[in-house]
Amino acid sequence: MQIPLQQYGALLANYLKPQWGAVVGLTIALLTSIALQIINPQILSYFIDTIFTGGEAQSLPWAALAFSAIALLTQVFSLSATYWGETVAWTATNALRSDLVAHCLQLDLSFHKAHTPGELLERVDGDVNALSRFFSQLVIHVFGNGILLIGILVVLWFENPFAGMSLTLFAGVALSVLLGLRSGAIAPWAEYRQISAEFYGTLGEQIAGREDICANGAVPYVMYRFYALLQHWLPVYHQARFASTVLWFSSVGLFTLGNAIALTLSAYLWQQNAITIGTAYLIFHYTNLLSQPIERIREELEQLQQVEASIYRIRELLSIQPRLKQSVGVPLPSTACAVTFENVYFRYQGQNPDEWTLHNVSFSLPPGQVLGILGRTGSGKSTIARLLLRFYDIQSGEIRLGEGAIAKTCLSQLRQRVGLVTQDVQLFQASVRDNLTFFDPHISDTVILEAMETLLLSPWLKSLPNGLNTQLGAESSGLSAGQAQLLALVRVFLKNPSLVILDEASSRLDPQTEALLERAIDRLLSNRTGIIIAHRLQTLKRADRILILEQGKVVEYGDRQTLLSQSQSQFAQLLNAQTIEHP
Numbered sequence: 001m002q003i004p005l006q007q008y009g010a011l012l013a014n015y016l017k018p019q020w021g022a023v024v025g026l027t028i029a030l031l032t033s034i035a036l037q038i039i040n041p042q043i044l045s046y047f048i049d050t051i052f053t054g055g056e057a058q059s060l061p062w063a064a065l066a067f068s069a070i071a072l073l074t075q076v077f078s079l080s081a082t083y084w085g086e087t088v089a090w091t092a093t094n095a096l097r098s099d100l101v102a103h104c105l106q107l108d109l110s111f112h113k114a115h116t117p118g119e120l121l122e123r124v125d126g127d128v129n130a131l132s133r134f135f136s137q138l139v140i141h142v143f144g145n146g147i148l149l150i151g152i153l154v155v156l157w158f159e160n161p162f163a164g165m166s167l168t169l170f171a172g173v174a175l176s177v178l179l180g181l182r183s184g185a186i187a188p189w190a191e192y193r194q195i196s197a198e199f200y201g202t203l204g205e206q207i208a209g210r211e212d213i214c215a216n217g218a219v220p221y222v223m224y225r226f227y228a229l230l231q232h233w234l235p236v237y238h239q240a241r242f243a244s245t246v247l248w249f250s251s252v253g254l255f256t257l258g259n260a261i262a263l264t265l266s267a268y269l270w271q272q273n274a275i276t277i278g279t280a281y282l283i284f285h286y287t288n289l290l291s292q293p294i295e296r297i298r299e300e301l302e303q304l305q306q307v308e309a310s311i312y313r314i315r316e317l318l319s320i321q322p323r324l325k326q327s328v329g330v331p332l333p334s335t336a337c338a339v340t341f342e343n344v345y346f347r348y349q350g351q352n353p354d355e356w357t358l359h360n361v362s363f364s365l366p367p368g369q370v371l372g373i374l375g376r377t378g379s380g381k382s383t384i385a386r387l388l389l390r391f392y393d394i395q396s397g398e399i400r401l402g403e404g405a406i407a408k409t410c411l412s413q414l415r416q417r418v419g420l421v422t423q424d425v426q427l428f429q430a431s432v433r434d435n436l437t438f439f440d441p442h443i444s445d446t447v448i449l450e451a452m453e454t455l456l457l458s459p460w461l462k463s464l465p466n467g468l469n470t471q472l473g474a475e476s477s478g479l480s481a482g483q484a485q486l487l488a489l490v491r492v493f494l495k496n497p498s499l500v501i502l503d504e505a506s507s508r509l510d511p512q513t514e515a516l517l518e519r520a521i522d523r524l525l526s527n528r529t530g531i532i533i534a535h536r537l538q539t540l541k542r543a544d545r546i547l548i549l550e551q552g553k554v555v556e557y558g559d560r561q562t563l564l565s566q567s568q569s570q571f572a573q574l575l576n577a578q579t580i581e582h583p
């Protein structure tokens with residue numbers, strides 16, 4: 001996986017350009033701190049030479065003062081460089097994170113079915129975190145330390161060409177040896193990270209499934225799996241730590257060797273009267289200083305592999321295009337609208353090409369009427385709801401809302417005009433208010449309370465401990481399944497859609513919540529077109545029309561009263577079979 005250089009450049013330009021001011025600040029701080037690091041030893045060298053040669057003693061306090069001031073300034077500029085570096089990195093990576101989240105959200109459901117939330121989290125957070133090093137440290141440090149390294153070597157060449165040549169040779173050898181050794185540490189650390197990802201994945205799964213695990217007495221088996229992973233993890237960790245320690249020892253050994261070379265060289269040159277004692281100190285000091293950029297460059301190049309993998313994965317994600325074609329076309333009616341399915345054929349991605357989830361489905365529901373959809377599990381009922389919101393596009397046929405084909409309407413407008421209450425209401429760890437408005441501060445409490453009033457849910461709201469301020473806990477704790485459905489109805493009501501789709505929860509509700517729900521549904525459906533995917537026959541009482549699906553095909557469609565009066569109709573037989581009282 002080799003990423004062309006211009007792709008790094010494009011990424012940097014994209015995310016650093018908007019904060020060029022901070023980047024300029026960072027570059028100035030970095031270059032100044034490097035220059036000061038190289039200048040200061042020269043003052044010390046002058047200090048030592050002045051003492052040894054008995055030069056102007058009155059200049060010494062000034063030299064000492066200048067040395068201290070420059071040392072202080074070096075720290076100030078290093079600190080500023082770190083501050084600007086972190087600011088630039090955070091801003092750039094947050095922008096990238098936002099772009100990735102926005103991109104993932106606009107991808108259609110087939111993408112989300114193919115990628116687990118954990119995988120997307122790893123991309124949006126893990127990979128972007130790795131990139132923050134790229135923005136803040138990799139470029140800056142490789143660039144900064146590269147300049148420091150070259151600066152030190154140039155000064156050494158000026159001080160004494162022989163010392164310059166020897167230490168340039170040493171720097172080259174040290175850098176290549178350390179880079180060669182680092183490859184030995186990469187594989188064990190990659191394996192360590194892989195096991196770590198597996199470990200946290202398993203842990204997350206076990207915590208999410210704790211109720212089932214405990215209820216089924218599966219704790220010992222789950223713990224066994226947990227211990228097995230831990231057992232496998234430890235030796236890999238030891239191996240990785242060992243590889244890093246070898247690398248550390250090698251680098252300490254190399255720089256000790258560098259110091260020995262510098263000392264021997266300085267002593268030899270001093271004896272030959274080729275350099276002053278101050279210059280001898282300079283050679284020794286600069287050799288010591290060399291270790292910093294060499295170590296840093298090694299570390300950063302090591303990170304580059306991880307960064308390269310992250311850039312590759314992020315680019316791959318960003319290049320995925322939504323399958324749904326955006327259109328600005330036909331506007332949708334703002335009042336109750338007709339719903340038409342005309343010869344609709346649909347199958348999910350990856351499904352057998354001979355099978356259809358929906359097979360030539362046609363029906364037409366007049367505006368303001370309610371359609372009840374019945375069918376065995378897996379017959380395609382929820383698929384109809386997903387298609388109406390264009391979570392997927394159909395393979396052939398046409399779906400219309402009012403007069404317009406939904407394939408030709410703007411997606412955001414479509415999703416504004418169609419309200420869906422699913423079986424699993426998604427609640428957030430936030431207040432009831434935020435759960436109702438989806439964090440939109442423009443929806444005032446008055447509007448929410450009016451909606452509650454219209455849906456006859458004000459008494460229910462009053463029964464919550466803190467009304468709209470009631471905080472829902474993790475995994476929607478604080479509300480029962482029935483209450484969550486009530487909340488979902490208010491959410492949809494606040495959208496004021498033309499079409500409401502209710503994919504009913506099949507779970508049993510207590511009579512009181514069921515009564516609340518029924519009344520709220522009545523109010524929600526008034527003056528709107530409705531589609532109810534019914535699990536409770538009770539709900540069908542309000543349906544004007546009935547559609548029965550079997551393996552994706554419409555086996556019966558018609559007016560509810562008419563179907564009821566025909567004893568041969570599947571609907572009438574279904575009701576009879578369930579000995580349900582007819583309305």
Ligand SMILES: Nc1ncnc2c1ncn2[C@@H]1O[C@H](COP(=O)(O)OP(=O)(O)OP(=O)(O)O)[C@@H](O)[C@H]1O
Nearest residue numbers: 113348349357375376377378379380381382383384
């Ligand atoms: N994302 C998907 N990818 C592939 N197949 C799917 C997908 N979603 C649903 N299916 C399949 O499509 C068929 C219809 O599913 P659908 O959810 O519409 O059924 P349903 O009638 O609503 O069932 P239930 O009453 O159990 O909710 C099923 O066979 C299901 O396995």
